[in-house]
Amino acid sequence: MTDAQKRTGPRRFRSLGSRLIRSIATAGAVCTLAVAALQIALMYRDHRQDFEAEIRSIARLNVPLLSVNLWDIEPDAIRRQLQLIAERPQIAYVRLEAVTGQQFESGSPTRREDPRTVILDIPYPEGKPGRLGTLQLAPNVEHLYAVLLGDVLRLLAASALLIGLICIVTSVILRRQLQLPMQHIADFAASLTPNDLTRPLTLQRPPGRSRDEIDEVADGFRLLQADIRKHVDQLDQLVAQRTAELEAKSAELEAASAHKSQFLANMSHELRTPLNAIIGVSEMQLEDARDLGRKDAIEPLERILRAAQHLLALINDILDLSKIDAGKMEVHLESVDPAPLIEEIAATIRPLAEKNGNRVEADCATDLGPVHADAKRLRQALLNLASNAAKFTDNGTIRIAGGRASENGRDWTVLSVSDTGIGMTPQQVSRLFQDFVQADASTTRKYGGTGLGLAISRRFCRMMGGDITVESAPGRGSTFTIRLPSMIANTQEVEPAHNGLAASL
Template sequence: MKKLFLQSLRFRTIVLVLLGVVPPMLVAIWYASSHAAHIIRQEAKDALALRVTDLADNVSRWDKMNVLAVRSLSENRQFASLDEEQHLPSLSTTYRLYSETYGIATLDSEGVVIARGTGKVKKRSNVSRREFFKRVLAGEEIVRDASISRSFKVPRILFAAPIRQLPTLKMGDKGTLVAKLQNKLKERKYYHGDISGLYDDKTAEAVRQYQTEYFGLPATGIADPLTFDLIKYKEPVKETKQPLKAAKQAFLEKEPGKIVGVAVIATFLTDLSDVVGAIRLGKTGYAFLVDEKGQVLAHPEPKYVTGDKLTDISHYPPVKTILEGNTGLYSFIDENSVKWLSYGVHLPNNWNVIALQQEAEVLEKERFFLQLVVMIVVVAVFSVMILIWLLTTQLLKPILKLTVAAETLSQGEWHQHVTVKYQDEVGTLANGFNQMAKQLRISFSILEAKNEEAQKARADAEEANKAKSVFVANMTHELRTPLNAIIGYSEMLQEEAEDMGQEDFVPDLKKIASAGKHLLALINDVLDFSKVEAGKMELYLETVEISTIVSDVTGTIEQVVDKNNNRLTVNCPDNLGTMYADVTKVRQCLLNMLSNANKFTERGSVTLEVSRERQNDNDWIAFKVSDTGIGMTPEQIEKVFQAFMQADASTTRKYGGTGLGLVITKQFCQMMGGEIGVESQFGKGSTFTIQLPAKVKKPLVETPK
């Protein structure tokens, strides 16, 4: 039943419609869902990146605020004097303004404390061995030194900047500073001479003119540090979206002077930790801050920001990745086989802000959306299938009626009529079926009458054929007795004529004996053919050496071959063994083939090849007879195994015979379960091959068709 349904028109219609509708629908849904899923995935990643970027901006602002604070101290002109009294006002003010600042001080070039923001220094300690101090003296403009506070056991950071000795330019000075001063004065339309790098009268006059116009400066014509700075930076830095960057660029443009001290601000990372710890990304996400070495500066988990020193997590995959210079989105799998997404931002001060969130949570909306899409696809496909089922049921109902009627008609019930109300193609088909059924009823009635006549005629023909076969068999049997007598008497008369010295009669008597033997052979062929057709031929199976059969046959045929001046070649290996067959019929088959090959060959060669072959787990014996005679055309090959047929009338006249030899050979081969084949080329010779099983089985029906 299932197989019939799979082969039905309904099933094929449903499949074809589904193949035509569902794939485009699935492709459209897949494209839309993939695009939507990509947008959802990208939005989730963008949201993660946005949170990290905002946090990075907050950290940068906090850092720049502290950098500006320490620079405002280090660049204060009064600090170049290294006088505690001149340092205290600015230090105290800065200490009060920044709540997270727990320490603020200035140091001389030897590392000795000059002043503190908390008041006068009672004991001047020396910090010259501290790393931050060495880095400032080495030329770094801003040094950040993060560590765990020994006193408070919380992360803190030192911001340090160099205090430089500012230059004073006067008459007779030479160098790049003078050239820069001349260039700035020329830009401001005070100086009109050449930029020579020599502080001459024109330069002094231009400086004096600038000092006169700038309120509060004494008009000395000497470029003291204050005058030099004002000339260089009279115009304030314009506001930009990155004011700190502009200020830094302006600062770096200054001619660096000799470092005479260091300004230091020490602040806790508490505010920064609160800002970083406040970033929560769903249920699994968080953010943290590391320095350029991968040491934790801020982290929501206390274990990373407590202890005697900063926690080094530079080996952690997202930290390692950003330290190698790879910022942005990064995916990794932790030691618990959990997949994470991280986003890292590298700050200008070489710190790094990193946010993590489990990928499953980041892409949760995408996964939910895809599940929803799958449900929609399943519902859509089932809806289409149901709709197609209903439509095919309605459309195929009249066709099913026709199918049932056709099946009934095929079983011989001719009285079939299909009623279809539709006037469409199905209605036309139904009318055609009804006409066909009517015509079949009429034709079958006529056919039955004709068939009865044909059966009667066939029975009469078979009876006549059987009577003919019996008559021919009886007739040939009756002819053999007088013919044997004629042959015997002719041979006896030959001997008497030779004994009586009447040799003149011998040739005629030999002709009589030869003609009788030839006629006897023809009668034997007809008798064998009649026996086979009448079903009276039997097999007498026995085991025999194959070489013995071949030796007997070649011994018999050698004289006939010599008579036609032909050469007989036999290829029969000694190790062919035995075969179980009807020896007489095998011998007769070989004699018929060899005689036939010799008869149609003159002054040529006849070859007999015998071999044993293995086919389908059975042994077969192959007898191949080849000649170099007249050969056959394709048309002659088609008729060679037909009874009483030879190549043409001229062949019969020239070579004689009844045309039964090969027919009888084929019948004998088929009786023994074998076959015979022929290959021939006109004018070049023929090859006949007999294949017989090494062990012949007696057939249940002995008469081959």
């Protein structure tokens, strides 16, 4: 919708044929009324002239008889004759005044002063010179107007009938020659879809008929349809080409990802062997140094041992992630009692937590019961969460709890790790479970870590049919919650992950 349409709102649809008919009818009515007004003016003039001539004719026809009656002094005959004259519809009032002063009248006396009154002298009979009196005839104007009104109404009725006939004929012609072809083009355009651009536009036109603007519009639409079809074909070819290129590129990336994952797995195995040897030798040397009391060698050996163990843990994480990405990681589900596992995790992290002045609490519900999970992967996930809590909390409390919950008719085992540490913002939480990403870059410098532990832990939980969620607020600590179904299948193999480590290296 354009800005102009938004300002004016949706416009009501009115067909072109109806608008043309309305315009023609309006123009015809105006012209007819103008002609009718002129005709009425001419009719009024003609009717008035004829009316006045008729009044004079009536007067001239009655003057000879009135002359005889006046000469013979027949007042009753004069009254009867005047009454007959007054009964004519053209006459409103008649008056005869004799030279002797005698007066006779009939009709409405209120019309005696009408300026259109006809006055004739009554001469002596037999052509004798002089006059016997005067005859006055006042016209009945209402009769004139009634006759004129009747003629005007007949004229207007004929004009209205003519306009109606013109509109009907024009409507039929416009509908056949304009509205139906344009409506056909509009319906064709509305029904056209990208899948039937080859459907031709055909107009039912009489044979031998000359071309007009409708044919020009149809030809223009056909050209536009052909152009659109051409562009759609070109776009389909381009899309097919780009799709093939993307598929080829995707295949290359998948192959490269598989090679990288395989390389990382092989390299991890190659690195673990010497690292295990270094760790074993370091532990033996450290034990001998402690037995011999060589304090100057204990601290360097401890640093070597910690560095080797850290590197081994990192290699193990990379190996796990590469296996997950390659689709070769399996989880072996069994009945696991989470209560001893929680106590074990609490005891494991307690030295690290107490080093930072933290207190570790373990809380298991009485109805916790067993859960079907991979004990090794569940221990790894819980240990990672608890270690992070101990690492990012100073002089606080770390609580590891277990319970059960029911949702949508399913029973869930809920294991949570809460701390009162530094907490996180919503932006930091949103990228928390990404590979090689930590909540804040500054935490890597201060607390260490690679950003793999949480990503791997979430993948393990999802492989076991559950998930990890987190709630956190800056300065108020964090709560990580593992939710696992209480009853799941005995064995499950992870699906390949397409956005994991191998694709990101």
